[in-house]
Amino acid sequence: MATVQQLLExxxxxxxxxxxQKEYYLKEGKKVVACVPIYTPEEIIHSMGMIPMGTWGADVEVKEAKRYFPAFICSIMQSVLELGINGKYKGVSAIVIPYLCDSLMGLGENWKMAVPDIPFIPMQYPQNRKPEYGIEFTKQAYLRVIRDLENITGAKFSEDNLKKSCDIYNAHNKAMREISSILANHPEISAVNRKDIFKSAYFMEKEEHTRLVNELIALLKAQPKQDNNKIKIVTSGILADSENLLKIIDDNNMQIVADDVAHESRQYRVDVPVDGAPLDNLAKKFSAMDHCSVLYDVDKKRADYIVNLAKQYNAKGVIVILTKFCDPEEYDYPILKGAFDKANLPSTLIEVDRQMVNYEQAKTNIQTFREVLEY
Amino acid sequence: MYTLGIDIGSTTSKCVILEDGSKIIAKSLVQAGTGTDGPERAYNEILDASKLKKEDIAHIVATGYGRAIYTSANADMSELSCHAKGVHFLFPDVRTIIDIGGQDAKVIRLNQQGIIDSFLMNDKCAAGTGRFLDVMANILQISINELEVYASKADNPVKISSTCTVFAESEVISQLAKGVTIENVVAGICESVASRVAALAKRNRVEEKVYMSGGVAQNAGVRNALAKELGTEILFSEYSQYMGALGAAIAAYEKWRKETGGKDHE
Known part of the structure; x- marks a missing residue:
């Protein structure tokens, strides 16, 4: 059995x-389908015997994608297109792009022109996802994805296989929720380590990732309780995978005890229902999802959700990591800030993008926040 | 006992020495910031001015952009925390601090105890900072200190609408080409900085009294424009530029007390 350190490595x-990872799966003769944020029906791709790989871009300089996008637009999406143009997704059978924000719609349309050798499959979610007609809309959109995947890859879809995949994904969700919760009691696991656990989930078959995470859970559970003098915080945002930023959090003796990050825990909050037709259940899963800037909610319950999350884990504050030019997150921010202030929950805001090279300002921001929390 | 605070900014280095955490003994300022010999020069200058020796200083705290690489300090603290400490020490009624430095702008809201309630920093952009004023003064071929003199003589300030320093530069040149007076262009530049910083301040909610710290506080053109934008008096003092260093000296005293239990340095 591996050690904690070996698993983290x-x-x-x-x-x-x-x-x-992509090359490894391709060599094994498997087909890989790229899945763009924020929510893509990975279960469908998995059930058709292919590898769904998360495609959240990378910290790269955007050059070629600028031919297709204005400067003031989400850098995650720009970097996805940049990587596509530069051939980093070579060998991928298709890319599924969900239309969960205006910028993603632009990505889909530009992808067709900029990366014609990788077929683009749109995933159109309904704004009103909860009523019966919303669930039906989602299901029809899934059927479109299935049809496109069958046509492009030759793979076949079956409800029986989808049921098995949904079970595998539910098991993975459970493991991810559990590891997140357990890590709150393990200050020795750094913010960078925590990010690796979440990020690696996008590049591995879920069965394998679940196995490794469960192994880590077992090892951590067996360890004696650690003294914890770290400042407990909650993070919120679309993406928080920058090692430079996370190292600043670590250097300031802070510990992420829970998160409201789309790239991390937001993915794992809701399971696919077990009883009933699998594809209907998958649509019902989406209808049951909440507390996210791209999921329409007139009451913006997300704000109280984060406040309660901080209370549940005894966090002293919240770091909002705002992806620049992300309209949904920017619209939510004043509501979140209002809720944090009302609850006397200290918070700070850091704007990030995929092309950040200088973290000096983030360093000053986080150090100040630490000094405020320590006072 | 003496503590020293050093604020190593992007364009200047400032030092303040405090006696027993309560009395300002000396201050120094050198027009050279992080990555230069400015910090050492500011340090040597303040020792000369105070007639103190290195070994007389019980504790040093560094702040500002160069805080982490200044090896002579016992500890470092963020400039926001230091400005809050410095301003609260001299002006305990202040609830909002607007700090416009060479490279960025910050807005800090304090509670009655002088503890930071909330803070905001501007984007990594020269607009609304001292750097913006430097660039503009250079185009107009006047010194930075002359900006406020020109601004005070304006009768019809122009509107500088570009949010980017580079674009604002060409806008200023085009205004000059149109025959607009330097006075009106300078006043427009000051208003442009003030409007950007006021927007940042309003995002953080402005509570009176408002104090302006940082190098740009010396510029009455920006100060007056900011007062107009925010509809409130803007306090400042000869210590505006030293608030970071003063706060660092206070923090040094607090840290020294915590570490030694207040036992005299001797």
Whole structure:
């Protein structure tokens, strides 16, 4: 059995080398389908015997994608297109792009022109996802994805296989929720380590990732309780995978005890229902999802959700990591800030993008926040 | 006992020495910031001015952009925390601090105890900072200190609408080409900085009294424009530029007390 350190190294290796993972699966004769944020029906792709790989871009200089996008637009999406144009997704059978924000719609349309050799499959979600007609809309959109996947890859879809995949994904969700919760009691696991555990999930077959995470859970559970003098915080945002930023959090003796990050825990909050037709259940899963800037909610319950999350884990504050030019997150921010202030929950805001090279301002921001929390 | 605070900014280095955490003994300022010999020069200058020796200083705290690489300090603290400490020490009624430095702008809201309630920093952009004023003064071929003199003589300030320093530069040149007076262009530049910083301040909610710290506080053109934008008086003092260093000296005293239990340095 591996040690905690060996497992963390494995997660780090996978999280740092998606290219290597892609090549590995292609060599095994498997087909890989790229899945763009924020929510893509990975279960469908998995059930058709292919590897769904998360495609959240990378910290790269955007050059070629600028031919298709204005400067003031989400850098995650720009970097996805940049990587596509530069051939980093070579060998991928298709890319599924969900239309969950205006910028993603632009990505889909530009992808067709900029990366014609990788077929683009749109995933159109309904704004009103909860009523019966919303669930039916989602199901029809899934059927479109299935049809396109069958046509492009030749793979076949079956409800029986989808049921098996949904079970595998539910088991993975459970493991991810559990590891997140357990890590709150393990200050020795750094913010960078925590990120690797979450990020690696996008580049591995879920069965394998679940196995490794469960192994880590077992090892951590067996360890004696650690003294914890770290400042407990909650993170919120779309993406928080920058090692430079996370190292600043670590250097300031802070511990992420829970998160509201789309790239991390937001993925794992809701399971696919077990009883009933699998594809209907998958649509019902989406209808049951909440507390996310791209999921329409007139009451913006997300704000109280984060406040309660901080209370549940005794966090002293919240770091909002705002992806620049992300309209949904920017619209939510004043509501979140209002809720944090009302609850006397200290918070700070850091704007990030995929092309950040200087973290000096983030360093000053986080150090000040630490000094405020320590006072 | 003496503590020293050093604020190593992007364009200047400032030092303050405090006696027993309560009395300002000396201050120094050198027009050279991080990555230069400015910090050492500011340090040597303040020792000369105070007639103190290195060994007389019980504790040093560094702040500002160069805080982490200044090896002579016992500890470092963020400039926001230091400005809050410095301003609260001299002006305990202040609830909002606007700090416009060479490279960025910050807005800090304090509670009655002088503890930071919330803070905001501007984007990594020269607009709304001292750097913006430097660039503009250079185009107009006047010194930075002359900006406020020109601004005070304006009768019809122009509107500089570009949010980017580079674009604002060409906008200023085009205004000059149109025959607009330097006075009106300078006043427009000051208003442009003030409007950007006021927007940042309003995002963080402005509570009176408002104090302006940082190098740009010396510029009455920006100060007056900011007062107009925010509809409130803007306090400042000869210590505006030293608030970071003063706060660092206070923090040094607090840290020294915590570490030694207040036992005299001797």
């Amino acid at each position: 494995k997660f780090h290796e996978v999280a740092s080398s998606p290219q290597k």
